[in-house]
Every structure is written in C-alpha cells, then in structure tokens.
Amino acid sequence: MALDTAWVTAWINRSTEVISENRVALITLDRDIGDGDHGENMDRGFQAVSTKLDTLSPDATPGDALKLVATTLISTVGGAAGPLYGTAYLKAAAAVGSAPELDGAAIVALLTAARDGIVLRGKAESGDKTMVDAWTPAVEAAEIAQQAGSSEVEILAAAADAAEAGAVATEPLVARKGRASYLGERAIGHRDPGAQSSALLLRAAADTAAGE
Ligand code: ADP
Numbered sequence: 008m009a010l011d012t013a014w015v016t017a018w019i020n021r022s023t024e025v026i027s028e029n030r031v032a033l034i035t036l037d038r039d040i041g042d043g044d045h046g047e048n049m050d051r052g053f054q055a056v057s058t059k060l061d062t063l064s065p066d067a068t069p070g071d072a073l074k075l076v077a078t079t080l081i082s083t084v085g086g087a088a089g090p091l092y093g094t095a096y097l098k099a100a101a102a103v104g105s106a107p108e109l110d111g112a113a114i115v116a117l118l119t120a121a122r123d124g125i126v127l128r129g130k131a132e133s134g135d136k137t138m139v140d141a142w143t144p145a146v147e148a149a150e151i152a153q154q155a156g157s158s159e160v161e162i163l164a165a166a167a168d169a170a171e172a173g174a175v176a177t178e179p180l181v182a183r184k185g186r187a188s189y190l191g192e193r194a195i196g197h198r199d200p201g202a203q204s205s206a207l208l209l210r211a212a213a214d215t216a217a218g219e
Pocket residue numbers: 037041042043044045048085086087088089091125128129130131136137138139184185186199200201202
C-alpha cells in the first residue's frame with residue numbers, strides 16, 4: 008500500500024494486535040531480567056493509541072498520526088519504555104514533516120529519527136542490551152536497502168529482519184542500562200524485552216506496507 012496516513016493507521020493498529028498477542032511473552036521476558044511489566048505497559052499503551060487513532064481527522068498527515076501515537080504512549084505506557092517509545096514516535100513525526108506520503112528516503116529518516124530519539128532519551132549505546140540493539144541494526148539495514156534502490160516495502164522488510172536479529176543478539180549480553188543492569192551476569196541468556204517489542208513494531212510496519 009502507499010505509505011500514507013492510512014498506512015500509519017494500519018501499522019499502528021497491527022502493532023496493537025501484535026503487542027496484545029505477545030503480551031504474555033513480553034511479560035515473561037521482562038520477568039526474567041526486569042520487573043515483568045513490559046507486556047502490560049505496552050498492551051495498555053497501544054490499546055489507548057488505537058482508540059485515539061479513531062478520532063484522527065480525515066486530513067491528518069502521517070506526521071500528525073505519529074504525533075498522536077507519541078503523546079498517547081507517553082501518557083499511558085509508563086516505566087522506561089513509555090518515554091522512550093514516546094520520544095521515538097515524536098521524533099519520527101518531526102522527521103516526516105507534513106508529507107502526505109512517505110518514500111524510501113522518508114522511511115529511512117523516520118526510522119533514524121526514532122532511533123536517535125531513543126538514544127537521546129535513554130543514553131544507551133549499542134551492545135547495552137536495550138531496544139537500541141534492535142533499532143540501530145534496523146536503521147543501518149534500511150539505509151543500505153534504500154541506497155541499493157529497494158522499494159519502500161523492501162526497506163521496511165530489511166529493517167524488520169535486522170531488528171529481529173538484533174533482538175535475538177541481545178541474549179548473550181550483560182545489560183548496562185535499565186533494570187536488567189542490576190542483574191549483572193545473570194542477565195546473560197535472556198532476550199531484552201524492549202528489543203523484542205521493537206522488533207514486533209517494525210515487523211508490523213513491514214507487513215502492513217506489504218499489504219499483509
Ligand atoms: P521498566 O524497566 O521501567 O519496567 P519496561 O519494562 O516497560 O520499563 O521497559 C524495559 C525496556 O526498556 C528494556 O527491555 C529496554 O529495552 C528498555 N530500556 C530501559 N532503559 C533503557 C535505556 N536507558 N535506553 C534504551 N532502552 C532502555
């Protein structure tokens with residue numbers, strides 16, 4: 008589908024479904040190396056976002072939709088993830104400006120701004136076992152795909168693949184940010200819940216763009 012406001016809405020509604028389906032899995036991951044609330048926080052936040060998106064004005068741009076997602080997540084998710092994801096969607100909204108439809112360069116700009124927002128807010132570096140470990144490979148893969156002349160759908164699929172691999176690659180790491188950092192070596196062998204939820208959100212973006 009064209010990457011317009013209807014796509015952003017479809018992406019976010021798919022995110023809500025996928026987060027709801029993975030609520031228990033995310034709770035389990037966060038119970039292993041955190042406080043067990045990540046699935047609950049994300050599910051509550053995205054349910055609120057989907058309700059809010061129904062009130063979006065018909066002439067809203069993709070940026071307007073992303074901004075509504077941001078403000079709703081900030082006020083409903085809580086924990087570490089709420090402000091981090093809120094900042095991600097807010098920066099993504101700013102990056103796409105008032106464009107009615109997003110091309111490959113705009114998608115790369117959206118993903119880069121989201122990742123930069125998370126880094127700005129949380130100060131995590133690659134390898135700290137956080138959601139940044141899903142986002143940075145996703146941004147890099149999207150850039151490579153875009154430079155190779157790939158379609159928007161292919162760019163998003165490359166980002167989603169890289170985010171999933173990045174989430175898996177958090178398993179052997181020791182955490183240096185967030186609650187999991189209190190565990191030291193006991194975090195080894197567990198996947199970071201925020202990296203996992205990030206991979207789910209990026210897969211939802213790719214699947215809806217592909218019309219799946
Ligand atoms: P809390 O840790 O407050 O319970 P959540 O469980 O909702 O919040 O989210 C935890 C996730 O947030 C972690 O799995 C990690 O991916 C992410 N996170 C925590 N701190 C940071 C940070 N400083 N930078 C980036 N991501 C972080």
